[in-house]
Amino acid sequence: MNNQIIACAKKYDADIVGFAPADRFSPDDEIFKIFPETKTVIGLGFRVLRGIYRTAEEGTTYYQYTTMGVENLEETVMPLALINVSNLIEEEGFTAVPQRKNQLIVNDPDSTNPEMDYTDVVRGVMAEHQIDFLNCAVMCGLGEKSMINSLLTPEYGPFIRYCFILTDAVLAPTALANTNLCDRCGKCIEACPGRAIKESGELDPWRCSVYYNGANGSKNPFMPPDAFMGFENRMDIINGTAEFDADGAKEILDNIYFYPPAKHYYRTSICARACDRACYIHLEEKGLLTKKFKRKFREGEDWKLDTKQFETLKREKEWEFTVNQKEEK
Numbered sequence: 097m098n099n100q101i102i103a104c105a106k107k108y109d110a111d112i113v114g115f116a117p118a119d120r121f122s123p124d125d126e127i128f129k130i131f132p133e134t135k136t137v138i139g140l141g142f143r144v145l146r147g148i149y150r151t152a153e154e155g156t157t158y159y160q161y162t163t164m165g166v167e168n169l170e171e172t173v174m175p176l177a178l179i180n181v182s183n184l185i186e187e188e189g190f191t192a193v194p195q196r197k198n199q200l201i202v203n204d205p206d207s208t209n210p211e212m213d214y215t216d217v218v219r220g221v222m223a224e225h226q227i228d229f230l231n232c233a234v235m236c237g238l239g240e241k242s243m244i245n246s247l248l249t250p251e252y253g254p255f256i257r258y259c260f261i262l263t264d265a266v267l268a269p270t271a272l273a274n275t276n277l278c279d280r281c282g283k284c285i286e287a288c289p290g291r292a293i294k295e296s297g298e299l300d301p302w303r304c305s306v307y308y309n310g311a312n313g314s315k316n317p318f319m320p321p322d323a324f325m326g327f328e329n330r331m332d333i334i335n336g337t338a339e340f341d342a343d344g345a346k347e348i349l350d351n352i353y354f355y356p357p358a359k360h361y362y363r364t365s366i367c368a369r370a371c372d373r374a375c376y377i378h379l380e381e382k383g384l385l386t387k388k389f390k391r392k393f394r395e396g397e398d399w400k401l402d403t404k405q406f407e408t409l410k411r412e413k414e415w416e417f418t419v420n421q422k423e424e425k
Contacts, residue, residue: 112141114236139236152368287374310366
């Protein structure tokens with residue numbers, strides 16, 4: 097039945113299909129809490145179009161990454177593939193349990209999902225079991241885990257999203273990826289406009305959320321000159337060097353109105369996954385990606401905007417305040 101499943105999945109726009117036998121998972125894995133009879137986990141990978149990242153790379157269009165690369169895949173394409181492959185499996189007399197990530201649920205009560213508005217995220221919902229999506233992707237042979245816990249595939253690098261089906265059908269397994277794509281070069285860490293990734297590869301989700309939404313003025317062409325005017329550490333925020341905790345992040349996020357969100361809670365990514373783009377460029381330069389293109393992803397120097405305009409406005413505002421104070425006296 098593997099070939100039938102692969103054909104159906106690709107008909108509904110999956111780019112990669114993999115199969116993991118249940119014995120690749122520990123007995124206490126979430127997959128068995130959700131569906132104890134699981135014999136196979138089926139992984140479906142969907143590429144995010146390279147061109148969507150390219151427009152952000154050039155600083156010309158940002159909305160398409162969120163609407164077409166995130167929202168459309170998560171809310172339309174992936175569910176359609178899941179339901180049709182699941183229907184095929186159940187037509188053969190086996191049970192199929194589709195697994196699509198609930199982006200609004202975060203088990204860690206102190207964390208957030210940068211792709212969503214933090215006010216919509218529900219935290220600490222332990223009663224709602226969710227599988228470890230990245231681990232399942234690796235177990236299904238879709239790709240390998242990078243140093244910053246993203247999935248790297250030999251075809252598309254980090255430009256990939258994925259979902260799964262749990263089934264009691266015993267299917268032929270896909271071999272685990274043996275690609276060694278991640279060489280821990282650290283390009284992903286260097287590329288983050290908000291220093292949200294530590295040298296160890298650990299991600300600070302609140303910093304990521306702030307700069308995913310475009311708090312760095314050197315990488316946000318939509319930021320107005322008076323952005324964050326009421327903040328004492330205004331220029332540190334704009335330059336990506338500010339220190340803040342979760343409450344500080346929420347205050348910053350409450351003052352980011354530079355670009356509209358998408359429909360299904362998704363926040364528009366102004367950083368456009370700078371970490372993933374840097375990783376892709378590195379893999380492409382090393383010739384490790386099997387999917388080839390006629391032009392390089394980055395053909396020139398990475399651009400940055402001058403943030404002096406924000407410093408100038410601050411001095412002007414301070415001058416206006418001083419003049420007004422003198423006039424009042």
